[in-house]
Amino acid sequence: MKISRVETFVLGTPWRDLTFVRVHTDEGLTGVGETRMLGHTEALRGYLAEAVPRHVVGSDPFDIESLVQRMKRGDYGRAGEIVMSGIGCVEMACWDIVGKALGQPVWRLLGGKVREKIKAYANGWYTVEREPGEFHAAARRVVERGYRALKFDPFGPGQWELSREELRRSADLVAAVRDAVGPDVEILVEMHGRFAPAEAVRVARSLAEFDPGWLEEPVPPENLKALNKVADHVDIPIATGERIHDRAEFRELFELQAADVIQPDIGHLGGIAETRKLAATAETHFVLVAPHNVGGPVLTAANLHLAATTPNFKIQEHFNDFADEHVKRAAPGLPAVVDGYFPLPEGPGLGVELDTDFIAEHPFQAARFDLFAEDWQFRGTKS
Secondary structure (H helix, E strand, O other), X not given: OOEEEEEEEEEEOOOOEEEEEEEEEOOOOEEEEEEEEOOOHHHHHHHHHHHHHHHHOOOOOOOHXXXXXXXXXXXXXXXXXXXXXHHHHHHHHHHHHXXXXXXXEHHHHOOXXXXXXXXXEEOOOOOOOOOHHHHHHXXXXXXXXXXXXXXXXXXXXXXXXXXXXXXXXXXXXXXXXHHHHOOOOEEEEEOOOOEOHHHXXXXXXXXXXXXXXXXXXXXXXXXXXXXXXXXXXXXXXXXXXXXXXXXXXXXXHHHHOXXXXXXXXXXXXXXXXXXXXXXXXHHHOOOEEOOOOOOOHHHHHHHHHHHHHOOOEOOEEEOOXXXXXXXXXXOOOOOOOEOXXXXXXXXXXXXXXXXXXXXXXXXXXXXXXXXXXXXXHHOOOOO
């Protein structure tokens, strides 16, 4: 079996563009992959236009490791976010083909399941006015839908530090969410890498009484010693990793013991197997894995197969029950969240197939995620 061609499709929304690939083989089997870029969708498509004829066409989709190594190393230059995202799309499509060829879900091919269901947390639910009453009502809707964990960024336009007024306002939002969901639902606080270390510590201490499950990316991701400074001064678990795109770059993070939870993005780290290798390394450092996922149904499916086989998996991010829920129609077959958990996918391969007609109805929009724009939390939901 050989890969004969690769098609690329983009589904657009006001705040995210989802890039899908469909990999064809000379035996008629196809596989699907997905990633979501932050303002670099055209660059990704340009990379794939060069890489597919050079590295992909003519490859055996069963030889996934060889294909990934050629795409990652074969052009000599260091592989950054765009290259690793292109690899991730093609790699997960190859796993989809292999699973279909063998009549097995991908998680069986990765070593089999270590859990019967996969805990999910909700994101994208707080597209409301930045007021305690609005956050309270929105959080109630999350738990009424069955979720037992939810994540949010309460910090508005804050950057580097917050005024005392903004810190009180942010803490009031966290208090409102905790009151809405009760003591047994996990609340996860997103900081989007915006604070200086001392300010991140000050903010963390102001939120400690609300018992967050983690603080995510309290400082910019480029300086891991700054993250370590925060970790040394707060008792709340630290999560990070969505903007680290090569598993070798996690080495310093593990050595510093600067994070309790890592958040690799399968779509940006080079695919399922690369993320599985990283998770195994994290396991040797007693670090949990909670993959970042702002993607649609294909990327979510890939995450579920990884979660099913990963002993140190913690929880799976999921946007699509609250933000742009219609994107689930781009690839039917994904199991739904029930009482806060995904069931394991059971179909062969990834278990989903692209609806290219639906994708064509929602064209590329050149979406941007500008954290410092006014009312950024609306994420395209307001005109």
